[in-house]
Amino acid sequence: MAWILSKERRTIFKRKVGQFWDEFKRKKIGIFGVALLSVFIIAAIFGPMLTPYDPINKTRVAQAFAMPEWVTIFPQFKNLVKTREIGISWDAEEGSQYIKGWGTMVGVEYQATTMATTVVKVSSTFSHQTIPPNEFFVAFTWASSEVENVEYSLRLTITTPNGTDYTLWTQPNYRDAKGEVAHIESNNPFVIINLGFSPGTDNLGRIIFSQKGDYTVRIKISLQPLAPNAKANFKISDSEIFLAGQVHGVLGTDNVGADVFSDLLYGARISLIIGLLAAIVGTSIGVFVGIASGYLGGAVDEISMRIVDILICLPLLPLLLALVSIYGKSIFYIVLFIGIFGWQGLARVIRSQALSIREIAFIDSARASGGSSFYIMIKHIIPNVLPVAFASLVLAVPSAILFESSLSFLGFGDPRVPTWGKMLQYAFSFGGFTRLAWWWILPPGLSIIALCLAFVFIGHAFDEVVNPRLRRRQ
Numbered sequence: 001m002a003w004i005l006s007k008e009r010r011t012i013f014k015r016k017v018g019q020f021w022d023e024f025k026r027k028k029i030g031i032f033g034v035a036l037l038s039v040f041i042i043a044a045i046f047g048p049m050l051t052p053y054d055p056i057n058k059t060r061v062a063q064a065f066a067m068p069e070w071v072t073i074f075p076q077f078k079n080l081v082k083t084r085e086i087g088i089s090w091d092a093e094e095g096s097q098y099i100k101g102w103g104t105m106v107g108v109e110y111q112a113t114t115m116a117t118t119v120v121k122v123s124s125t126f127s128h129q130t131i132p133p134n135e136f137f138v139a140f141t142w143a144s145s146e147v148e149n150v151e152y153s154l155r156l157t158i159t160t161p162n163g164t165d166y167t168l169w170t171q172p173n174y175r176d177a178k179g180e181v182a183h184i185e186s187n188n189p190f191v192i193i194n195l196g197f198s199p200g201t202d203n204l205g206r207i208i209f210s211q212k213g214d215y216t217v218r219i220k221i222s223l224q225p226l227a228p229n230a231k232a233n234f235k236i237s238d239s240e241i242f243l244a245g246q247v248h249g250v251l252g253t254d255n256v257g258a259d260v261f262s263d264l265l266y267g268a269r270i271s272l273i274i275g276l277l278a279a280i281v282g283t284s285i286g287v288f289v290g291i292a293s294g295y296l297g298g299a300v301d302e303i304s305m306r307i308v309d310i311l312i313c314l315p316l317l318p319l320l321l322a323l324v325s326i327y328g329k330s331i332f333y334i335v336l337f338i339g340i341f342g343w344q345g346l347a348r349v350i351r352s353q354a355l356s357i358r359e360i361a362f363i364d365s366a367r368a369s370g371g372s373s374f375y376i377m378i379k380h381i382i383p384n385v386l387p388v389a390f391a392s393l394v395l396a397v398p399s400a401i402l403f404e405s406s407l408s409f410l411g412f413g414d415p416r417v418p419t420w421g422k423m424l425q426y427a428f429s430f431g432g433f434t435r436l437a438w439w440w441i442l443p444p445g446l447s448i449i450a451l452c453l454a455f456v457f458i459g460h461a462f463d464e465v466v467n468p469r470l471r472r473r474q
Contacts, residue, residue, distance in 0.1 A: 030461025290350025
């Protein structure tokens with residue numbers, strides 16, 4: 001604490017920082033690296049504010065492999081449309097005497113007056129004037145209650161401008177209370193087959209919405225009383241029609257129609273965390289081993305350097321793959337393993353520094369004053385090797401980021417967090433490469449390169465400042 005509060009120490013520290021900055025800002029490549037790194041830091045911190053979508057719980061925002069919106073400035077893509085989300089407001093069409101409310105929430109109160117089948121219909125009409133979507137879905141929530149002595153079924157249909165009816169969803173006969181969220185997707189194999197199309201049809205939206213005009217979506221409730229006192233109540237709410245767009249946002253969508261830009265922003269945070277933590281772990285080990293080996297010498301030096309020789313000979317990527325397979329695909333283990341096996345080069349550099357420093361006169365003075373080896377290493381050697389260690393730490397971050405991206409691309413990354421490597425792995429596994437979905441492939445790849453270059457530029461500039469041998473003549 002005394003060292004922290006010492007005015008003289010603070011003055012010396014400020015002067016050294018000022019001198020360092022005066023030297024560093026002359027390195028244009030270092031300033032460019034700082035600016036580039038600042039972009040990724042802003043993306044990591046303000047990611048949730050820059051996009052409304054959560055990459056963990058993916059939300060469908062457009063059709064699969066939708067292109068970025070800005071491609072519409074090119075003539076060949078100018079007709080591509082964005083997603084339309086149409087909220088359904090229901091109107092009574094048949095059996096209005098049983099309908100007690102309409103609009104976004106419809107209530108049906110049925111009381112048998114005859115033993116004949118009763119039909120209740122509600123419908124909503126909307127206009128479609130753009131090119132047809134490849135994909136669409138209809139969603140609504142329905143619930144029945146107070147069901148007594150009645151058998152009922154539900155059916156959802158959509159009517160095109162020329163009068164063609166398509167039955168998208170049916171609910172079989174029930175005699176008890178039930179309710180659920182109905183979610184009808186155009187790429188659902190059961191929907192495709194029930195409509196009479198061949199399995200694998202991927203353009204059902206283009207078929208149904210091929211005409212421009214008014215479309216009517218309709219829910220039909222059929223009620224068959226089983227006794228004179230038959231009754232039932234129904235509620236329909238949260239109804240929506242989703243016409244998936246061919247373009248979306250800044251970077252389009254992936255194979256499930258989720259936003260790619262949100263994955264990219266959140267991936268910046270994970271890559272920075274992994275790179276920095278792994279580099280800190282590796283640098284800390286390298287400094288400790290290098291100082292102990294260089295200053296203590298003897299058996300400690302011999303054993304440490306032989307361990308370094310052995311670890312340097314090991315193929316790191318296959319070793320990491322094996323360890324992650326054994327211990328689990330976790331960010332914690334990935335950071336730990338990259339750090340544990342990433343310190344050997346720094347240990348050799350720090351060892352050579354420690355060998356030189358221990359021969360300087362002030363180290364002999366410290367020994368003569370009764371300073372222990374531990375005290376001398378902490379108080380005198382570490383401060384003198386910290387600039388080299390920090391430069392090595394900055395240069396170790398790109399290596400850690402590349403190793404994590406390689407692990408994720410090969411399927412050994414943490415499945416719970418979005419990373420750039422996982423984006424590339426998903427693009428490779430789910431058709432991004434075969435469909436040439438460049439908006440899904442290039443951004444994470446270029447981001448990995450740019451972030452690594454930012455740290456490399458900063459590291460080299462830092463190394464030139466702290467290492468007198470690398471300083472250029474003014």
